Amino acid sequence: MMDRVAGRRSERRLPRRSGSRAPLCRGLKPAVTSPTHLPGGTFGSRQKNPRLRTEPMACGLQSAVRSGAGGVDREASRCGTMMNSGHLANGPEGYGAIREGAAWARLPERTVLTASGRDAVRFLDGFTTAAVSRLACGGGTEGFLADARGWVIALVDLVREADGVRLEAGPGLGHRLLTHLEHFHIREDVSLVDVSPARTTFVVVGPETPAWLERHVGVAMPEHVLDHHPAVVADGAAAIVRTDWYGMPGVRIQVASDVGERTAAWLATTGLPLASTAAIDTARIEAGNPEPHDIPDKTLPQELDRDARAISFTKGCYLGQETVARIDALGHANRRLVALACRDPLPGAGVMLEAESIGTVTSACRSPRLEHGLALAIIHVRGLEAGARLTVSGSDARVVPFPARLGGGTQA
Numbered sequence: 351m352m353d354r355v356a357g358r359r360s361e362r363r364l365p366r367r368s369g370s371r372a373p374l375c376r377g378l379k380p381a382v383t384s385p386t387h388l389p390g391g392t393f394g395s396r397q398k399n400p401r402l403r404t405e406p407m408a409c410g411l412q413s414a415v416r417s418g419a420g421g422v423d424r425e426a427s428r429c430g431t432m433m434n435s436g437h438l439a440n441g442p443e444g445y446g447a448i449r450e451g452a453a454w455a456r457l458p459e460r461t462v463l464t465a466s467g468r469d470a471v472r473f474l475d476g477f478t479t480a481a482v483s484r485l486a487c488g489g490g491t492e493g494f495l496a497d498a499r500g501w502v503i504a505l506v507d508l509v510r511e512a513d514g515v516r517l518e519a520g521p522g523l524g525h526r527l528l529t530h531l532e533h534f535h536i537r538e539d540v541s542l543v544d545v546s547p548a549r550t551t552f553v554v555v556g557p558e559t560p561a562w563l564e565r566h567v568g569v570a571m572p573e574h575v576l577d578h579h580p581a582v583v584a585d586g587a588a589a590i591v592r593t594d595w596y597g598m599p600g601v602r603i604q605v606a607s608d609v610g611e612r613t614a615a616w617l618a619t620t621g622l623p624l625a626s627t628a629a630i631d632t633a634r635i636e637a638g639n640p641e642p643h644d645i646p647d648k649t650l651p652q653e654l655d656r657d658a659r660a661i662s663f664t665k666g667c668y669l670g671q672e673t674v675a676r677i678d679a680l681g682h683a684n685r686r687l688v689a690l691a692c693r694d695p696l697p698g699a700g701v702m703l704e705a706e707s708i709g710t711v712t713s714a715c716r717s718p719r720l721e722h723g724l725a726l727a728i729i730h731v732r733g734l735e736a737g738a739r740l741t742v743s744g745s746d747a748r749v750v751p752f753p754a755r756l757g758g759g760t761q762a
Contacts, residue, residue: 440721441629441632441718442625442626442628442629442632443625443626443628443629444623444625444626445625445626445628445632445633447556447623448556448596448598448625448629448633449557449598449633449718450556451556451558451623452554452555452557452559453554453555453556453622453623454552454554454555454620454624454625455552455553455555455624455626455627456550456551456552456610456614457551457552458521459521459546459550459551460519460520460521460549460551461506461517461518461519461521461522461523461524461544461546462516462517462518462524462544462545462546462549463524463528463531463542463543463545463546464514464515464516464517464543464545465514465516465531465540465542466513466514466540466541467514467538467541468539468540469538469539469540470514470515470539470540470541471483471510471514472538473535473538473540474508474517475665476534476666476667476669477495477530477531477534478493478506478508478668479493479494479496479651479660479661479662479668479670479671479674480492480493480508480661480662480665481664481665482508482515483665484665485508485510485515486510487510487511488510488572488577488579489577489578490507490508490509490575490576490577490578490591491507491508491576491659491660492505492507492656492659492660493505493508493661494506494651494660494661495527495530496669496670496674497530497669497670498669499673500650500651500670500672500673500674500677501647501650501670501673502649502650502651503527503530504519504520504523504526504527504642504645505519505520505645505654505656505660506519506527507519507576507591508576509576514540519642520641520642521641521642522642524546525544527544528542534669547607548606549604549606549607550604550605550606550607551602551603551604552603552604552605552613552617553595553596553600553601553602553603553630554600554601554617555593555596555599555600555625555630555633557598559598559600559601560599562622563590563601566620567581567582567590568581568582569581569590571592571599572590572591572601573592574592575592575594576592576593577592578590581603583603583613584605584612584613584615584616584617585612586606586612586613587605587606588603588604588613589602589603590602590603591604595634595637596630596633596639597633597636597753597754598633598754628715631713631715632715632716632717632718633754634713635689635714635715635717635725636689636717636719636724636752637754637755638655638687638689638754640654640687640712640713640726641713643697644687644712644713644726646712649728650677650683651677652674652677652678652682652683653685653686654687654728655686655687661674663675682731684730684731685709685730685731686728686729686734687726687727688726688727688729688749689749689750689751689753690711690725690726690727690740690742690747690748690749690750691717691720691723691724691747691748691749691750692723692724692725692741692742692743692747692748693722693723693742693743693745693746694743694745695711695714695724695725695743696711696743697712697713697714698710698711699711699714699725699742699743701727701729701733701740701742702740702741703732703733703738703739704739708729708732708733709727709728709729709730710727710728711725711727711742712725712726712727712728713726714726719753719754720750720753724750724753725742725747729749733749
């Protein structure tokens with residue numbers, strides 16, 4: 351319906367490519383004897399690092415923990431000392447409402463692709479780490495699209511609809527995803543369309559979101575993360591998708607772009623405060639959720655610490671599966687997305703282990719929960735070892751549990 355309202359001028363299609371498709375995967379060997387055959391040489395050995403250990407954390411968090419410098423700071427996980435009104439009041443505009451009530455925001459243009467047709471589900475199942483074919487209509491899951499070497503192209507939400515699948519991701523990925531998928535599209539009955547310009551997405555986030563949704567939209571909160579259903583918002587058609595991307599219960603409200611302003615005006619009349627861009631981004635960083643700029647080239651899926659949410663280890667073949675399976679067999683990747691507590695971090699700053707660079711800050715904020723600077727970075731696991739001394743821009747840094755990460759769904 352929203353496609354028809356927005357008009358066909360905003361859709362972007364690419365022509366089909368002639369030729370034959372390469373096999374999606376070859377036979378996987380159950381054992382790997384050497385990591386030298388793997389791309390980039392970024393895998394660790396199958397043996398676990400004896401200098402890392404896993405312990406239960408306060409507030410249900412669990413992570414690699416060590417004492418002393420470096421590693422994961424146990425004290426930073428004690429949420430009870432971080433969540434009081436004074437701390438929340440020091441956050442960006444709307445941050446306190448996100449944590450204690452609910453707030454709304456208009457998101458930057460998200461990437462939205464639709465895949466429809468008789469073969470849409472089967473086609474996408476061959477290019478994502480998620481078990482798309484197991485989704486019921488109205489369900490959703492995270493998944494990675496990877497290239498043949500297993501390097502991440504994008505982290506996407508895959509939402510099952512009656513006529514196919516909707517792919518949603520952070521801003522600016524439409525052309526890349528469409529080009530990648532059309533490269534392998536030969537004779538399948540599937541239509542791939544980039545409808546990003548035709549959609550506007552809002553988010554309502556906070557513990558009071560379910561009550562707000564029932565009161566003002568007249569629908570119940572979808573049961574699971576990325577479950578979704580249609581609704582009428584501001585007298586127009588909308589898609590409601592449950593999200594925990596900002597560390598609290600929330601929903602994305604997606605409407606046709608030509609009714610975006612009307613929807614924003616309606617949201618402002620419902621009594622919810624408007625959350626600033628800084629508040630939304632701070633909540634995302636505290637939850638440890640990566641946007642496209644947090645996923646540099648040659649990143650491997652397991653390095654982003656989303657195995658349970660985005661990777662099925664029991665589904666059939668897909669592009670990049672050999673690399674994903676080999677990392678799983680080896681036990682761990684040698685890099686990991688982490689949260690770093692440090693003074694005034696800035697994106698682009700190097701993460702140093704003594705005199706060696708082991709990563710780069712990709713997102714940064716001042717965390718009201720920690721009352722400290724907080725950064726996201728993919729670093730080498732040597733930075734988690736006992737005795738590791740980390741610095742960012744010359745100041746001491748420590749790895750901490752993500753202050754606001756919620757548990758999500760799991761892949762079969």
